[in-house]
Amino acid sequence: xxxxxxxxxxxxxxxxxxxxxxxxxxxxxxxxxxxxxxxxxxxxxxxxxxxxxxxxxxxxxxxxxxxxxxxxxxxxxxxxxxxxxxxxxxxxxxxxxxxxxxxxxxxxxxxxxxxxxxxxxxxxxxxxxxxxxxxxxxxxxxxxxxxxxxxxxxxxxxxxxxxxxxxxxxxxxxxxxxxxxxxxxxxxxxxxxxxxxxxxxxxxxxxxxxxxxxxxxxxxxxxxxxxxxxxxxxxxxxxxxxxxxxxxxxxxxxxxxxxxxxxxxxxxxxxxxxxxxxxxxxxxxxxxxxxxxxxxxxxxxxxxxxxxxxxxxxxxxxxxxxxxxxxxxxxxxxxxxxxxxxxxxxxxxxxxxxxxxxxxxxxxxxxxxxxxxxxxxxxxxxxxxxxxxxxxxxxxxxxxxxxxxxxxxxxxxxxxxxxxxxxxxxxxxxxxxxxxxxxxxxxxxxxxxxxxxxxxxxxxxxxxxxxxxxxxxxxxxxxxxxxxxxxxxxxxxxxxxxxxxxxxxxxxxxxxxxxxxxxxxxxxxxxxxxxxxxxxxxxxxxx
Ligand code: G16
Numbered sequence: 001x002x003x004x005x006x007x008x009x010x011x012x013x014x015x016x017x018x019x020x021x022x023x024x025x026x027x028x029x030x031x032x033x034x035x036x037x038x039x040x041x042x043x044x045x046x047x048x049x050x051x052x053x054x055x056x057x058x059x060x061x062x063x064x065x066x067x068x069x070x071x072x073x074x075x076x077x078x079x080x081x082x083x084x085x086x087x088x089x090x091x092x093x094x095x096x097x098x099x100x101x102x103x104x105x106x107x108x109x110x111x112x113x114x115x116x117x118x119x120x121x122x123x124x125x126x127x128x129x130x131x132x133x134x135x136x137x138x139x140x141x142x143x144x145x146x147x148x149x150x151x152x153x154x155x156x157x158x159x160x161x162x163x164x165x166x167x168x169x170x171x172x173x174x175x176x177x178x179x180x181x182x183x184x185x186x187x188x189x190x191x192x193x194x195x196x197x198x199x200x201x202x203x204x205x206x207x208x209x210x211x212x213x214x215x216x217x218x219x220x221x222x223x224x225x226x227x228x229x230x231x232x233x234x235x236x237x238x239x240x241x242x243x244x245x246x247x248x249x250x251x252x253x254x255x256x257x258x259x260x261x262x263x264x265x266x267x268x269x270x271x272x273x274x275x276x277x278x279x280x281x282x283x284x285x286x287x288x289x290x291x292x293x294x295x296x297x298x299x300x301x302x303x304x305x306x307x308x309x310x311x312x313x314x315x316x317x318x319x320x321x322x323x324x325x326x327x328x329x330x331x332x333x334x335x336x337x338x339x340x341x342x343x344x345x346x347x348x349x350x351x352x353x354x355x356x357x358x359x360x361x362x363x364x365x366x367x368x369x370x371x372x373x374x375x376x377x378x379x380x381x382x383x384x385x386x387x388x389x390x391x392x393x394x395x396x397x398x399x400x401x402x403x404x405x406x407x408x409x410x411x412x413x414x415x416x417x418x419x420x421x422x423x424x425x426x427x428x429x430x431x432x433x434x435x436x437x438x439x440x441x442x443x444x445x446x447x448x449x450x451x452x453x454x455x456x457x458x459x460x461x462x463x464x465x466x467x468x469x470x471x472x473x474x475x476x477x478x479x480x481x482x483x484x485x486x487x488x489x490x491x492x493x494x495x496x497x498x499x500x501x502x503x504x505x506x507x508x509x510x511x512x513x514x515x516x517x518x519x520x521x522x523x524x525x526x527x528x529x530x531x532x533x534x535x536x537x538x539x540x541x542x543x
Contacts, residue, residue: 001172002157003076008032014040014147016140018345018487020126022112025062028123032153034066035073037143039153041108041127042077044142048105050080054098054128056090056181057110058216058279059241060117063088066110066125068160075174076154079105082174085181088163089241091216091280093369093377094185096132100373101184106130111216111279114251115490118244122490133350133374137466140347182223189224189380192310192372193387201390202231207270210235210382211260214242215250217276220379250277252284252366252378253543254291265289272389272396276378281346282366283381287396295325295412298362300403301384303331305360307391308384310372319349319358321365322455322470323482323498325410328362334407343457343469344484350374351461364414364498401509408504411516415539416486417495417530425485425493428533432471432483439473444523447475455482473527478502481524497524497539514542 011030014021014037021037028034042048053074057063067088074082083098084090090098092109099107106129112122127135127143135143156172169176202208208231212218218239225231238246249256252275264273264286273286285292292300302318305311317338318328332339338357342348346367352358353371362368367376368384385396392399417425439452455469470484479501486494499517503509514521531537 004155004157005152006032006035006155007152008036008150010148010150011036012148015144016126019113019134020109020124022115022122022124022488022490024490025119025121025123028062028066034069034125035153035155036147036150037125038070038073038108039077040143040147040150042073043146043150044139045106049078051105052081052083052102053079054083054090054095054102054104054107056085056095057088058091059087059089059243060112060123060245060278061119061121061243062123063110063243064163066123067163070108071161071171071176072156072158073153075156075172079174081177083177083179084163086164086166086178089181089216089219091181091185091220093281093373093375093380094181094220096128096373096375097185097188099128099130100132104130109279112490113279113488114249114277114282115488116245116249117278118247121244128374131350131354131374133353134345134347136347136350137464182220185220186224186228188372189383190228192308192380193383194309194390195229197390198229198383198386201386202229206389207272208235208386209237209260209263209270209273211237211252211257211273211275212239213248213250213252213257213275213277214238214240214246215276215278215280216241217280217379220280224379224383245278252277252282253541255541255543257284260284261286261291264291272386274382274385276382277366280378281369281376283368283378284366285381285385285396287400290397290400292396292400293325293364293412294362294366294368295320295327295364295410296400296403297381298324298360298368299327299331299407300399301368301381301388302328302360303403304388304392305384308387311359311370315359316356317352317358319352319361321345321348321363322472323414323484323496324362324364325412325500326478326502327407327410330407340460343455343466345487346376348457348459348466351459355461357460364412404509405506408502409509411501411503411511411513413499413513413517414543415497415499415521416541416543417534417536418489418540419492420495420534420536422493424533425495428495428528428530429471429483429485432528436471444526445519447479447519447523450474450476479520481520481527483528495530495534497528499524
């Protein structure tokens, strides 16, 4: 076995964002770019000699090449074993589960999630720690610091390993175990949900359409919904993972999953429609004739989780990211359990889950999950919904409308301005920040500001502080605007505007969302004149 020490020069842009390092493929293909980052990850960790690393990705373009690089660099750095998904495939929640189940030291997940894939599109690398969750900021900052001064990486002088045949192989002193990417995950789902009740539902005429968007959940969904639960063939669509996701954005929202949405709003709609994203951690839930916002979905799942075996003893607490609506807060209040508000990024839930302070977590960006893994989990959310439907035997619409009646409705929408000029976007946020102190008491139409701040998170477990996590403007009556820059885009900047109004009166629960939020949307334009800064007069995506 020959370990080569290759001299390299640092890149200055390897700062992990909201969820790992995401860049265009051609950037990752620059000389030593991926190698530098992988070595920087290993250089920032201690105590992994002889230990196990989990490795897999969402199958996008460049996945296979980077899998081979990781295998050889990990072997040269002294890992004892790598568990890699067959074909280099692992969904993000499945990778999280494997790290936990096999007590691995950590994992590398190759994905740019919901971003498009292909030779000119996006790629990403994310490191997860031994609890199965994304590395906390302390580690991502150390990786970035290392990447700025790295001058060598270690790599084994060996040919490529066959990652398509299941079984053990050796690479230098390291074992490479190629595993079935689906089996462990599907088995865990059977421990959380009542598969007999789900089978009875899916074979009783109840109809399901799951859109895997040509991304990683295809094989998982086929196995679980059709093979194990007996849903009719064709219930899972677009199930073959493609390196370019068929040329689409594998983002399960109303824009990129429009086909599913249109079907669910049509006369031929099945009872339940769902989709997941590139790496299988996001979910989209649509009932016949009704889209369930991710914020509402979190609240409804939390309110009903006790009906499902894995959660029958109740929840310890609920956590949501700050921009997510307050719908779940009222569920936590009614249940008399803790409610935690964290910055955007699943990594912030890890400590709360490890400390058993929260059981269910969710984000407005289509992420929901629980303490079963340390990532959000798209198929888990779909199964939880289905299990609740199997017990309650009501339609999605009846469950959602009933929930609003009990708890009130949070009208909610997010307006995204994608790929705007980064300098202009940063100027907008900086100047907005400077205006905050003078905002309370000012009015925009009938809306009066009660409080305005820049969200800072004080982690109740490790007491770390994360500042500048989004500008919040609160109005009398409980409405709210949030402005922040995305940490997952790969070109220019994306400005996100989150708009929320709480409506307690059931007589006013049937309005169109954008109409119900019209005065807040107007106020947002006055507060943050995005057009003046960026030239964009309307959002590119509204969810
Ligand atoms: C990632 C993070 C999520 C976050 C989302 C959007 O999701 O894991 O926690 O809510 O990005 O982040 P941003 O608003 O900064 O773009 P994913 O599915 O892309 O891994």
